[in-house]
Amino acid sequence: MSLLSVENLDVFYGDFRAVRGAHLELAAGQTIAIIGANGAGKSTLLNAIVGLSGRKSGSIRFDGRDIGREPTDRIARAGITMVPEGRRLFGSLTVEDNLLVGLAAERPGPWTLEAVYALFPRLGELSKMTAGSLSGGQQQMVSIGRALMTNPRVLLCDEISLGLAPKIIGDIYRCFETITASGVSVVLIEQNVVQACAAADYVYCMLEGHMSLEGRPEDLSQAQITAAYFGTGEALP
Amino acid sequence: MIWLETIANGIFLGGLYALIGLGLGFAFGVMRVVNVAQGDFIVAAAFIGLYLAPWVPINPILVIVPVAVIAFLIGIALQRLLINRVLGHDQIPQILLTFGVAIVLRNAMVAGFGANSQSIDVGAMRFLGFNLLGIRLGVLPAVILVIALLLFAALHLWLHRSRLGRLIRATADDYQVVQLQGVSYRRVFAIAMGIAMALSAVAGVLLAMRGSFTPYSGADRLLIAFEVVVIGGLGSFWGMFFGGMLLGITQLVALKLDPASGLMYGHIVFFIILILSPNGLAGAFRRVVLRK
Numbered sequence: 001m002s003l004l005s006v007e008n009l010d011v012f013y014g015d016f017r018a019v020r021g022a023h024l025e026l027a028a029g030q031t032i033a034i035i036g037a038n039g040a041g042k043s044t045l046l047n048a049i050v051g052l053s054g055r056k057s058g059s060i061r062f063d064g065r066d067i068g069r070e071p072t073d074r075i076a077r078a079g080i081t082m083v084p085e086g087r088r089l090f091g092s093l094t095v096e097d098n099l100l101v102g103l104a105a106e107r108p109g110p111w112t113l114e115a116v117y118a119l120f121p122r123l124g125e126l127s128k129m130t131a132g133s134l135s136g137g138q139q140q141m142v143s144i145g146r147a148l149m150t151n152p153r154v155l156l157c158d159e160i161s162l163g164l165a166p167k168i169i170g171d172i173y174r175c176f177e178t179i180t181a182s183g184v185s186v187v188l189i190e191q192n193v194v195q196a197c198a199a200a201d202y203v204y205c206m207l208e209g210h211m212s213l214e215g216r217p218e219d220l221s222q223a224q225i226t227a228a229y230f231g232t233g234e235a236l237p
Numbered sequence: 238m239i240w241l242e243t244i245a246n247g248i249f250l251g252g253l254y255a256l257i258g259l260g261l262g263f264a265f266g267v268m269r270v271v272n273v274a275q276g277d278f279i280v281a282a283a284f285i286g287l288y289l290a291p292w293v294p295i296n297p298i299l300v301i302v303p304v305a306v307i308a309f310l311i312g313i314a315l316q317r318l319l320i321n322r323v324l325g326h327d328q329i330p331q332i333l334l335t336f337g338v339a340i341v342l343r344n345a346m347v348a349g350f351g352a353n354s355q356s357i358d359v360g361a362m363r364f365l366g367f368n369l370l371g372i373r374l375g376v377l378p379a380v381i382l383v384i385a386l387l388l389f390a391a392l393h394l395w396l397h398r399s400r401l402g403r404l405i406r407a408t409a410d411d412y413q414v415v416q417l418q419g420v421s422y423r424r425v426f427a428i429a430m431g432i433a434m435a436l437s438a439v440a441g442v443l444l445a446m447r448g449s450f451t452p453y454s455g456a457d458r459l460l461i462a463f464e465v466v467v468i469g470g471l472g473s474f475w476g477m478f479f480g481g482m483l484l485g486i487t488q489l490v491a492l493k494l495d496p497a498s499g500l501m502y503g504h505i506v507f508f509i510i511l512i513l514s515p516n517g518l519a520g521a522f523r524r525v526v527l528r529k
């Protein structure tokens with residue numbers, strides 16, 4: 001049975017339906033990726049799962065329980081958290097204080113301050129620095145570490161590679177082996193298709209608010225993905 | 238010597254002004270909520286202090302403790318029952334709501350206590366003085382300054398050292414993301430409003446000990462609070478403290494030169510600072526000293 005399951009989800013901004021009948025299944029221990037062009041509705045979908053979007057309809061179930069109407073903080077306490085798009089650190093707090101905020105979820109588990117510093121040794125050296133003064137890659141590590149501090153069962157990551165140098169992206173993705181090994185199930189939003197296919201067990205492609213393609217990376221062809229990504233399905237043979 | 242005394246008294250008064258601003262500035266800094274009713278709550282706290290003071294043991298000035306506790310609870314109720322319902326991108330509903338609360342509160346106080354001028358009696362302390370560097374200063378104003386300083390320092394330390402203080406600072410930075418860490422920002426907001434109201438209430442009681450008040454004093458108090466917050470640089474902690482000092486000193490020096498001036502020169506200084514440095518003393522400090 002899947003740990004997180006989304007069915008027939010619609011999400012609205014005013015009258016505009018940004019997500020249209022989207023679905024998603026995440027099994028325990030799995031890593032899935034959502035790819036798609038700008039404005040496809042990827043962030044809106046993840047925000048809806050954690051209760052940060054506005055009006056929505058459809059079904060969102062976590063561990064068999066309907067969480068569609070729960071407030072975000074309750075969802076985080078239940079074990080789903082997100083690394084938000086653009087990192088969104090608490091800019092006036094130190095690195096360590098940013099991480100310690102995660103304790104508010106009151107979920108004991110393997111992810112402690114020491115464990116996060118072991119995963120990202122650089123953060124240990126920067127622990128007393130103000131988060132706002134760090135480089136982009138360092139900030140992304142803090143954002144991931146902060147989410148891990150809640151000891152989530154499901155970690156949603158919204159474009160963690162955005163604006164980072166390739167070497168740093170590689171470093172960060174390597175850490176996900178440790179993260180998934182600790183028992184965390186992961187949903188990645190990723191614009192880079194190659195990166196997504198390398199990191200995930202299963203890939204969804206979003207187009208104009210719905211899933212235009214899904215499958216295991218090894219089962220999807222380059223042409224299929226391109227068509228689903230850009231919505232040029234009809235034009236292809 | 239007379240000028241030294243005037244400036245010393247301006248500093249004493251300024252500490253109290255800073256404290257009046259602190260409640261408003263803290264609420265704004267954490268929640269981006271402008272509580273227009275803060276001035277009238279300050280007056281309501283003075284009334285509560287007026288009635289509780291005779292029952293307080295040791296020294297009447299300790300009445301600030303029960304009044305602060307009551308104001309803390311009222312602040313939590315205000316936030317939970319009213320302000321949390323109108324939070325959003327638009328600040329107009331909050332301002333209208335708290336403005337309504339202010340009017341109701343003011344009229345209730347007029348109906349309940351009459352419009353007479355009142356003052357909280359602190360007994361002999363009011364007339365005690367001490368000599369410092371050859372000038373004569375009042376004990377009560379000095380004690381009030383010390384209380385203001387202690388409250389600023391205590392709040393600062395608490396925000397930076399405690400677990401809840403950390404959550405409040407995080408919520409002030411991003412109230413949406415903090416929820417992803419399992420924090421109910423509504424609960425944090427309620428606590429922050431409780432603290433803001435407690436600080437304002439202490440200021441209201443101390444002001445009522447130094448001088449007098451009527452149910453109509455709220456607007457003046459609110460204006461001082463606004464000026465302190467804006468001079469300090471919206472939400473800048475120690476900026477507010479020096480903002481209060483500047484207003485207090487200006488007012489007393491101006492009264493010496495022009496006894497009929499009242500608060501006018503304080504307002505003029507406020508306008509000059511607003512024009513020269515729209516982000517207040519904190520902004521000017523960053524620009525000139527830190528060269529950012």
Ligand SMILES: Nc1ncnc2c1ncn2[C@@H]1O[C@H](COP(=O)(O)OP(=O)(O)OP(=O)(O)O)[C@@H](O)[C@H]1O
Pocket residue numbers: 013016018036037038039040041042043044045085191
């Ligand atoms: N707050 C908002 N108000 C109104 N429309 C919005 C809002 N946020 C997003 N949208 C619209 O909803 C659609 C989906 O946006 P979303 O941010 O979910 O896309 P995305 O797939 O995450 O894109 P990106 O790769 O650029 O992050 C877009 O058309 C966008 O313009």
Ligand SMILES: [Mg+2]
Pocket residue numbers: 042043044085158
């Ligand atoms: Mg997005």
